[in-house]
Amino acid sequence: MNKSHCFHFSFLPMGMRVLYTSTLIVLGTGYLFAMIYIFSSHAGRDGNPALSVNDLIIAYSGSKSDTKIESALKGPMSNMLPQAEKDEIVAWVRRGAEEKDFEPKIALIFEKRCLTCHNGSNPHIPTLKGYENVKHVAEFDTGMDIFTLVRVSHIHLFGITFIFFIVGSIFCHSYIKPLWVKCIVLMLPFVSILLDIGSWYLTKVYPPFAYVVMGSGGLMGFSFAVMWVTSMYQMWFYKVPQDLIDNDGVVS
Numbered sequence: 410m411n412k413s414h415c416f417h418f419s420f421l422p423m424g425m426r427v428l429y430t431s432t433l434i435v436l437g438t439g440y441l442f443a444m445i446y447i448f449s450s451h452a453g454r455d456g457n458p459a460l461s462v463n464d465l466i467i468a469y470s471g472s473k474s475d476t477k478i479e480s481a482l483k484g485p486m487s488n489m490l491p492q493a494e495k496d497e498i499v500a501w502v503r504r505g506a507e508e509k510d511f512e513p514k515i516a517l518i519f520e521k522r523c524l525t526c527h528n529g530s531n532p533h534i535p536t537l538k539g540y541e542n543v544k545h546v547a548e549f550d551t552g553m554d555i556f557t558l559v560r561v562s563h564i565h566l567f568g569i570t571f572i573f574f575i576v577g578s579i580f581c582h583s584y585i586k587p588l589w590v591k592c593i594v595l596m597l598p599f600v601s602i603l604l605d606i607g608s609w610y611l612t613k614v615y616p617p618f619a620y621v622v623m624g625s626g627g628l629m630g631f632s633f634a635v636m637w638v639t640s641m642y643q644m645w646f647y648k649v650p651q652d653l654i655d656n657d658g659v660v661s
């Protein structure tokens with residue numbers, strides 16, 4: 410029977426190792442930027458600057474005490490305007506966000522600070538033009554809507570699969586014993602992404618699932634780091650063990 414062979418990095422042509430290394434470096438950089446993005450879009454929603462489970466609960470299932478605009482002003486939008494104007498908006502919202510108090514003062518703040526982006530030209534962010542639109546985000550916050558979750562889910566399912574297929578295919582050339590450890594590290598990110606995305610929806614129904622969102626994100630990062638470091642190390646700095654040489658460099 411013919412069995413296809415997978416060779417250890419040290420037995421691969423230089424060109425392939427250079428290709429693998431370049432790919433890992435760019436994907437690693439991408440991962441860092443993804444972390445920065447996650448942090449800047451979620452951290453601070455609960456008023457505390459660190460990224461916490463509470464921030465995730467507010468992002469996915471909403472806040473029992475804040476309206477959407479308040480959590481945005483505490484979190485991702487907090488740098489868009491000075492504190493005094495922030496306080497004025499929050500006070501207006503807390504008074505019931507009534508139309509009679511909207512013009513001229515509150516309307517002017519929105520016009521000056523928010524409308525450059527929230528003018529309706531970007532369909533993915535709420536329009537803040539006029540009272541009717543503002544009222545929408547000044548209502549009780551129920552978190553990310555299902556449509557947004559579905560959109561983000563399919564992007565993540567496709568994107569993450571590509572990334573870990575590539576990183577995993579590279580990592581397959583490493584020498585790991587016992588074999589089951591290698592298999593688990595390879596599988597982990599795919600299990601995590603399903604857990605992660607499933608929990609976005611479940612957090613809407615039952616907020617403690619935010620712990621699963623955070624945990625699965627951590628597991629994914631962990632397996633990425635293990636595969637990245639192991640591959641890089643074994644590609645360039647590894648002293649090939651004798652049993653691998655005896656085996657003509659074939660890894661399982």
Ligand code: HEC
Binds near residue numbers: 482490523526533
């Ligand atoms: C430089 C562009 C820009 C400016 C200026 C801006 N925003 Fe945003 N805003 C965005 C983007 C992009 C998003 C979506 C990404 C996100 O949620 O982080 C967003 C999201 C929001 C959301 C929705 C958050 C959610 O959880 O769905 C609210 C509410 C909001 N902004 C309010 C404001 C207010 C109020 C101002 C003015 C004080 C403002 N924004 C100024 C770009 C901007």
